[in-house]
Amino acid sequence: MTxxxxxxxxxxxxxxxxxxxxxxxxxxxxxTSRELNTRPDVLxxxxxxxxxxxxxxxxxxxxxxxxxxxxxxxxxxSAEEVPSREIVVPVVYGGAFGEDLALxxxxxxxxxxxxxxxxMAGRYSVAAIGAMAGFVYLTGLDPRLAIPRRDSPRLRVxxxxxxxxxxxxGMMPCTSPSGWHILxxxxxxxxxxxxxxxGLLRLGDTVRFVRAS
Amino acid sequence: MIEILTGSSLNTIQDFGRPHAMAMGVAQxxxxxxxxxxxxxxxxxxxxxxxxxxxxxxxxxxxxHAETSFAVTGAxxxxxxxxxxxxxxxxxxxxxxxxxxxRAPEQGARAYLTFRGGLDxxxxxxxxxxxxxxxxxxxxxxxxxxxDRLSCLAASTLRMxxxxxxxxxxxxLPPADRTRIRVLPAAEHDVFTPESLQTFHSAxxxxxxxxxxxGYRLEGQNVLKLSRPLSLFSHGILPGTVQVPPxxxxxxxxxxxxxxxxxxxxxxxxxxxxxxxxxxVVGTPVHFETITRDDAVQIIRREAAExxxxxxxxxxxxxxxxx
Numbered sequence: 001m002t003x004x005x006x007x008x009x010x011x012x013x014x015x016x017x018x019x020x021x022x023x024x025x026x027x028x029x030x031x032t033s034r035e036l037n038t039r040p041d042v043l044x045x046x047x048x049x050x051x052x053x054x055x056x057x058x059x060x061x062x063x064x065x066x067x068x069x070x071x072x073x074x075x076x077x078s079a080e081e082v083p084s085r086e087i088v089v090p091v092v093y094g095g096a097f098g099e100d101l102a103l104x105x106x107x108x109x110x111x112x113x114x115x116x117x118x119x120m121a122g123r124y125s126v127a128a129i130g131a132m133a134g135f136v137y138l139t140g141l142d143p144r145l146a147i148p149r150r151d152s153p154r155l156r157v158x159x160x161x162x163x164x165x166x167x168x169x170g171m172m173p174c175t176s177p178s179g180w181h182i183l184x185x186x187x188x189x190x191x192x193x194x195x196x197x198x199g200l201l202r203l204g205d206t207v208r209f210v211r212a213s
Numbered sequence: 214m215i216e217i218l219t220g221s222s223l224n225t226i227q228d229f230g231r232p233h234a235m236a237m238g239v240a241q242x243x244x245x246x247x248x249x250x251x252x253x254x255x256x257x258x259x260x261x262x263x264x265x266x267x268x269x270x271x272x273x274x275x276x277x278h279a280e281t282s283f284a285v286t287g288a289x290x291x292x293x294x295x296x297x298x299x300x301x302x303x304x305x306x307x308x309x310x311x312x313x314x315x316r317a318p319e320q321g322a323r324a325y326l327t328f329r330g331g332l333d334x335x336x337x338x339x340x341x342x343x344x345x346x347x348x349x350x351x352x353x354x355x356x357x358x359x360x361d362r363l364s365c366l367a368a369s370t371l372r373m374x375x376x377x378x379x380x381x382x383x384x385x386l387p388p389a390d391r392t393r394i395r396v397l398p399a400a401e402h403d404v405f406t407p408e409s410l411q412t413f414h415s416a417x418x419x420x421x422x423x424x425x426x427x428g429y430r431l432e433g434q435n436v437l438k439l440s441r442p443l444s445l446f447s448h449g450i451l452p453g454t455v456q457v458p459p460x461x462x463x464x465x466x467x468x469x470x471x472x473x474x475x476x477x478x479x480x481x482x483x484x485x486x487x488x489x490x491x492x493x494v495v496g497t498p499v500h501f502e503t504i505t506r507d508d509a510v511q512i513i514r515r516e517a518a519e520x521x522x523x524x525x526x527x528x529x530x531x532x533x534x535x536x
Contacts, residue, residue, distance in 0.1 A: 005400035008481035009509040011451050013400055021446065044235050046449030048473055053449025055232070058510050059517045130449060130473030133239040133347045137447050137473070148444070149475060151459040166447065166475050173238075176346050176471070177427070179458070191238070193337050193349040199237055 002074065004067055010043075010058040012070055017050040021139050021167070025050045026127050027079035030203060034080075035073050041066070047203065048128050049137050049168070082204035084125075089171065089186050090212035091162045093119075097185035104164065104181055108144040116211075118142040119162075119183055124169055124207040134173035134191025134199045138207055141169045153179035160185045162209065169209075186212070214278035215328065218312070220359035221270035223425075225343035226332055226351035229262035230468060234338045240469045241452055242342040242350070245426060245491035246323050249287035249384050251520060253327030255527050256284040256304035256379065258371055261520070263331025264341035266357065268324040271317040275326070277307040278362075282329035282371045285313075286384060288321030288492060302384060305377025321386040321492040330368030345426070346469060374534045380527075385489075391417070392493040394486045395504045395512070399454065399478035401443060409437040413479060417498035418463065424495060426469040431499055436461025439477060447475045453482035455501075465490060483509045485516045 005013045014032070016025050029052050033045040036054060041061045046053040052074075056066050093116045094101045105115040124138035131137075146167040157163070157178040163170050165180030172178065173190035190200045201207070227250065230243025244250035244267055251261040271290060277283075284304035285292045292299040293314050294307055307313065315324055334341050334352055343351025352361060387393075405413070418431035437457045450456070454466040456476040465482060466474075467490075480501065482490060493499065504512075 003400075006397050006481065006506060007399065007449075007451055007478075008397060008453050009483060009506055009513055011481070013448060015400065015448070017446050044232060046235055046472060048448035049446035051446060051448045053451070055235075055451065058513050063506055063510060128447065128473065129236065130238040131447070131471040133234075133237060133344075135238050135473075153458070166444065168447065174347055179475075191347070193239075193344075193347060198239075198338070 004070060007053060009063060011053060011055045012063070012067055014052045014054070014070055014074055016074070021127070022050060023125070023139070024079045027081070028074070028077045030082060031077040031080040032074050035077060036070070039069070046130055048130065049139070084204045084206050085202070086206045086208060087201060089162070089188055089207055089209050091184040091186050091209050092212045093184035098162070098183045100181035101183050104145060104147055104183065107147045110144065115145065116183070118145055119164070119169070120209050120211070122169065122209070126201050126203055126205045126207065129199060129201070129203060132174055132176050133193070134201070135170055136201045136207070138169040141167055147181055149179035150181070153177045157182060158185070160187055162186055215281060215363045216276045216278060217357045217359060217361040217363070218274035218276055219272060220357065222356045223270045224266060224268050224273060224357045225345065226264050226334055226341060226357070227267045227343065228264040228341045230342045231338050231340045235449070235472045238472050239338060240344060240346065240472060242340065242344050242468055244325065245468050246287050246325065246488040248488050248520070249323070249325045250327065252302060252380060252384050252523070253284035253286040253325050254331070255524050256286070256302075257282055257327055257329045258528070258531070259327065259329065259331050259368070263327065264334065265325050265327035265332060268315060268326060269322060271315055273315040274312055276312045277309060279309055280306060281365065282306045282373065283313070284327045285315065285324060286327070287323050287325040288318035289386060290318040290324050291316040299377065300379050303377050303379035304373060306371070306373060320389060322494050323491060328365045329371050330365035333364045333366045344469070373531060378530065378534050386492050387489045387497070389494070389497070391498045391500060392489055393500050393502060394490055395483050395502050395509070396455065396480035397483065397506055397509055398503060399481045401439070401477035402479050404439050404441065404443060404477065405457070405479055406438050406440045413437060414501055414503060417500060420493055420495050420497050420499055422495050426467055428467050428470055429465045429490060431463045431465065433462065437463065437479065443477055445475050445477065447473045450474045450478070451481065453484060453487045454478050455480040455482065467491065483512060485512055
């Protein structure tokens with residue numbers, strides 16, 4: 001059941017999640033996002049994982065009219081295909097760069113080596129971009145590694161940290177607080193505000209993790 | 214040319230931020246107290262969103278190397294231009310060689326220093342705001358340090374009285390003993406236990422020292438609990454979102470907050486009250502009051518209309534004072 005929640009007076013969160021992550025739902029989310037972005041009264045659409053945040057100016061736009069528009073566009077949207085590139089991410093696993101590897105291994109009931117292999121075996125897809133500039137939510141994590149986020153976020157996780165949390169994989173594009181668990185580190189530049197395309201990854205891209213040589 | 218005489222890791226250049234870059238994961242950013250920044254810019258006949266300095270670390274001192282019209286707005290902090298005491302929410306023209314000193318606020322937490330023309334730093338992703346987390350925007354993506362020199366965008370000389378001029382009704386600040394924050398229910402509001410909802414609305418939450426441009430952590434005697442376990446997919450969040458991590462103490466997302474998160478959301482602070490929170494001092498009790506969306510829209514529209522009225526009033530006032 002799709003629900004629409006208030007996110008303040010000038011925001012609406014469409015939540016289409018129904019059980020496990022759905023790739024079809026995600027493609028509908030992207031289609032809805034793209035359609036709404038053509039509307040002058042929509043300020044911003046932020047696709048999440050099986051959900052979509054829409055912002056508008058409540059001074060100009062009536063929230064209930066926007067809610068109606070969102071519902072209509074969502075109902076009419078169909079799952080769209082988006083072009084996908086494959087990006088290979090080299091990772092140094094464990095040790096000082098992967099302080100939660102042992103914890104995750106215990107959670108998964110695996111050895112550290114098996115945990116690394118499970119992380120590398122995944123074929124990940126960029127489902128959403130957000131949290132921090134250039135952070136990608138990757139779907140496709142081995143369910144055994146679906147460790148919940150930390151109860152209280154760490155105040156500082158280093159740029160390049162290769163992380164998992166809430167059933168997703170990701171990488172830290174900058175040093176920031178985070179509640180995700182750290183498996184390793186990459187030196188790929190994930191976001192540069194001065195590049196013509198600041199983010200390295202786009203929605204729908206495929207990601208593969210390999211051991212850094 | 215303006216020279217910064219006091220460094221800190223917290224004083225930054227801010228405008229209205231990057232609301233259009235959120236889909237890239239870039240924080241909305243911008244002044245925590247937009248209204249105070251707007252008032253300063255209106256006094257200087259600038260666009261309301263011209264870039265100024267957000268000051269949270271005091272004392273703060275700058276020296277003017279050229280004749281510069283500036284305004285000090287926001288927190289009630291004792292301000293002196295050389296030996297001249299400046300009233301609250303005041304604009305004046307400094308002569309070359311003069312020094313402006315802002316001391317720790319008597320009320321409020323953030324002061325805004327705006328300049329005729331606005332600060333001239335290169336826009337990045339559509340704004341001049343400093344994004345400390347991303348390390349871009351403002352001056353080299355960092356806080357202002359001692360010795361930094363800033364210049365302003367070209368603008369005609371602003372005629373104003375020699376003693377300066379200001380607002381008769383300065384920008385409201387929260388009283389020292391409590392801050393009242395109006396909120397709308399957010400997505401997981403109804404999943405919290407009835408006792409937790411009761412606690413959320415009736416308890417005094419204390420603003421902890423863990424309060425910065427990303428988020429304000431609050432602390433209460435009773436924690437907030439969900440009536441059933443929730444595992445949420447990550448979703449977009451806006452400044453003002455009140456998240457409740459499993460520890461049960463709320464965190465209010467501020468202007469540099471992450472654009473997505475996964476913790477349950479009990480409420481969203483309405484935009485006009487988020488600035489009041491940003492002016493709240495650590496240790497102050499914070500009270501939440503839930504209102505309806507219709508009420509929130511009325512409040513937001515009233516504030517927008519008030520700003521337009523104020524702009525017209527200031528323009529008239531300036532003409533009357535000078536001629």
